[in-house]
Amino acid sequence: MNIKHLLTEKTQAAFVALGLPADTNAAVTVSTKLEFGDYQINGAMAAAKLLKTNPRQLAEQLIQQLDLGDMADKAEIAGPGFINVTLNKSWLAAQLQQASSDSRLGVSQNANPQTVVVDYSAPNLAKEMHVGHLRSTIIGDAVVRTLEFWGDKVIRQNHMGDWGTQFGMLIAHLEDKLAAGIDLEQVALADLEDFYREAKKRFDDEAGFAGKSRDYVVKLQSGDAHCQKLWQLFIDTSIKHSDEVYQKLNVTLTHADIKPESAYNAMLHGIIADLKAQSLAVESEGALVVFLQELADKEGNPSPFIVQKTGGGFLYSTTDLAACQHRSHTLNADRVIIFTDARQGLHFKQVELVARKAGYLRSETAYDHCPFGTMMGEDGKPFKTRTGGTVKLAELLEEAVVRAKAVVQEKATDLTADEIAEVARKVGIGAVKFADLSKNRTSDYIFSWDAMLSFEGATAPYLQYAYTRVRSILRRADVADGYSATLQLVEEQEKQLAVKLLRFEETLQQVMKDAQPNLLCNYLYELASLYMSFYEACPILKDGVEPGVRDSRLMLSIFTSRLLQQGLDLLGIEVMERM
Numbered sequence: 411m412n413i414k415h416l417l418t419e420k421t422q423a424a425f426v427a428l429g430l431p432a433d434t435n436a437a438v439t440v441s442t443k444l445e446f447g448d449y450q451i452n453g454a455m456a457a458a459k460l461l462k463t464n465p466r467q468l469a470e471q472l473i474q475q476l477d478l479g480d481m482a483d484k485a486e487i488a489g490p491g492f493i494n495v496t497l498n499k500s501w502l503a504a505q506l507q508q509a510s511s512d513s514r515l516g517v518s519q520n521a522n523p524q525t526v527v528v529d530y531s532a533p534n535l536a537k538e539m540h541v542g543h544l545r546s547t548i549i550g551d552a553v554v555r556t557l558e559f560w561g562d563k564v565i566r567q568n569h570m571g572d573w574g575t576q577f578g579m580l581i582a583h584l585e586d587k588l589a590a591g592i593d594l595e596q597v598a599l600a601d602l603e604d605f606y607r608e609a610k611k612r613f614d615d616e617a618g619f620a621g622k623s624r625d626y627v628v629k630l631q632s633g634d635a636h637c638q639k640l641w642q643l644f645i646d647t648s649i650k651h652s653d654e655v656y657q658k659l660n661v662t663l664t665h666a667d668i669k670p671e672s673a674y675n676a677m678l679h680g681i682i683a684d685l686k687a688q689s690l691a692v693e694s695e696g697a698l699v700v701f702l703q704e705l706a707d708k709e710g711n712p713s714p715f716i717v718q719k720t721g722g723g724f725l726y727s728t729t730d731l732a733a734c735q736h737r738s739h740t741l742n743a744d745r746v747i748i749f750t751d752a753r754q755g756l757h758f759k760q761v762e763l764v765a766r767k768a769g770y771l772r773s774e775t776a777y778d779h780c781p782f783g784t785m786m787g788e789d790g791k792p793f794k795t796r797t798g799g800t801v802k803l804a805e806l807l808e809e810a811v812v813r814a815k816a817v818v819q820e821k822a823t824d825l826t827a828d829e830i831a832e833v834a835r836k837v838g839i840g841a842v843k844f845a846d847l848s849k850n851r852t853s854d855y856i857f858s859w860d861a862m863l864s865f866e867g868a869t870a871p872y873l874q875y876a877y878t879r880v881r882s883i884l885r886r887a888d889v890a891d892g893y894s895a896t897l898q899l900v901e902e903q904e905k906q907l908a909v910k911l912l913r914f915e916e917t918l919q920q921v922m923k924d925a926q927p928n929l930l931c932n933y934l935y936e937l938a939s940l941y942m943s944f945y946e947a948c949p950i951l952k953d954g955v956e957p958g959v960r961d962s963r964l965m966l967s968i969f970t971s972r973l974l975q976q977g978l979d980l981l982g983i984e985v986m987e988r989m
């Protein structure tokens with residue numbers, strides 16, 4: 411069920427009757443104010459320009475042609491040629507009745523499933539996973555869940571960084587630690603950041619260590635068994651770190667989704683040979699470079715994209731070209747979505763350009779780099795520990811749960827200690843996730859414990875609490891899960907709530923189109939708020955409420971609770987029956 415889609419189709423049919431092309435933009439939007447009805451059709455203005463006629467006149471003709479059937483009470487012209495549509499309550503009730511009996515809550519079946527490769531999380535295994543990867547992980551997972559719910563075939567690709575030159579120094583350091591009899595869990599698992607720092611210090615200061623490190627990189631990359639073994643030990647331990655974070659975060663990534671940089675190793679020589687054969691890559695100061703005129707600077711100098719270093723080493727960029735080949739040709743992706751911080755914008759523009767020219771990306775494969783902004787501390791600077799170090803994600807998430815517990819304890823009345831612990835876990839993790847997901851992806855945002863754990867405003871606790879309130883009403887009414895009654899929409903609040911409930915599919919479409927889960931966050935927040943106003947205006951369990959009215963309102967409540975749960979689940983956020 412997608413009202414916007416339905417109105418678009420009907421408007422376009424009317425356009426055709428007026429002699430306009432069938433794909434004329436109907437520009438249907440949700441009305442911003444109550445007095446503008448429920449939806450607006452804004453396409454008459456642009457269409458009038460096309461026909462060189464008066465927009466109001468065209469809007470009038472459009473209304474005459476528009477066959478809305480029993481869907482709407484009225485369609486009126488406003489301003490220079492907007493058409494305000496007021497939906498009919500009985501029609502809405504019938505739609506919602508149907509959606510109620512559907513396990514997909516009225517979201518239609520995907521008629522044209524696509525294969526979508528989603529590249530997200532992708533920590534660098536040489537170091538501790540940082541907040542940038544937290545954002546990628548959370549946003550990517552929400553988009554993945556939404557695409558899967560809609561019915562696309564999603565292939566997760568965790569493009570972990572396991573192959574840079576730093577690994578030479580790390581395995582040389584690891585070798586010495588192990589030789590000194592230090593247990594592996596202790597060296598690397600305890601603190602990757604410290605381990606990295608130690609190795610780096612030796613690399614900079616200790617005679618012979620840098621040479622050995624460089625030697626080990628070469629050996630590692632050419633398949634030396636000893637180096638490979640050390641590297642594998644390091645990688646496995648580091649993956650355990652990310653596992654811990656994934657598990658705490660309730661994200662859907664598994665080991666099967668790991669397709670790290672090293673997995674493309676065998677393809678790189680071929681890629682280079684091919685780029686040379688196609689005369690795309692040329693030698694420049696000893697390196698191999700693709701010069702991109704399309705991304706030239708103001709002076710007209712082409713943008714250089716280095717694919718092989720002086721001395722023969724491959725780079726992040728070479729691997730990404732191989733990844734394009736794999737995803738487009740082997741996995742047959744219709745769309746590739748990549749979530750990284752905004753600073754990698756140029757890199758992915760270059761990758762796409764080169765990959766298209768070289769034929770590694772089929773023209774049928776869309777390539778969407780979805781950048782996100784930086785997570786800032788409350789001081790407005792990039793989020794760091796008090797001493798300026800990297801914030802360990804596992805610790806951040808533990809802190810979230812501890813803080814949530816304090817908040818939950820204050821509110822909880824009849825929960826056992828175990829229940830409080832469970833609720834605190836869901837609220838704490840949910841709060842961190844929702845705070846991130848609800849912001850416009852591309853802007854920087856400020857990480858604030860107080861804001862994200864508040865029960866007011868668009869937060870996870872607010873939504874989780876709203877959910878428990880609806881559930882408690884349903885418990886008091888003693889209605890079973892399969893409860894069914896006739897829906898009727900009489901009061902304005904009932905109608906507003908119904909329109910919102912029927913906008914789920916529309917919202918999901920937008921989330922998927924632009925990879926923007928914040929739209930779903932806003933939607934759920936507005937839904938919860940509308941439910942609260944509905945509940946205040948429309949009593950359900952009070953004495954004197956007619957049984958038919960009560961049953962219909964219970965139906966609205968059940969649908970709201972199901973939708974809140976489903977919507978939060980798509981964001982990877984858990985709900986609870988009580989808090």
Ligand code: ARG
Nearest residue numbers: 529532533534569570571750
């Ligand atoms: N490991 C990279 C980072 O930490 C992200 C990888 C993203 N995916 C890719 N295909 N390059 O920034």
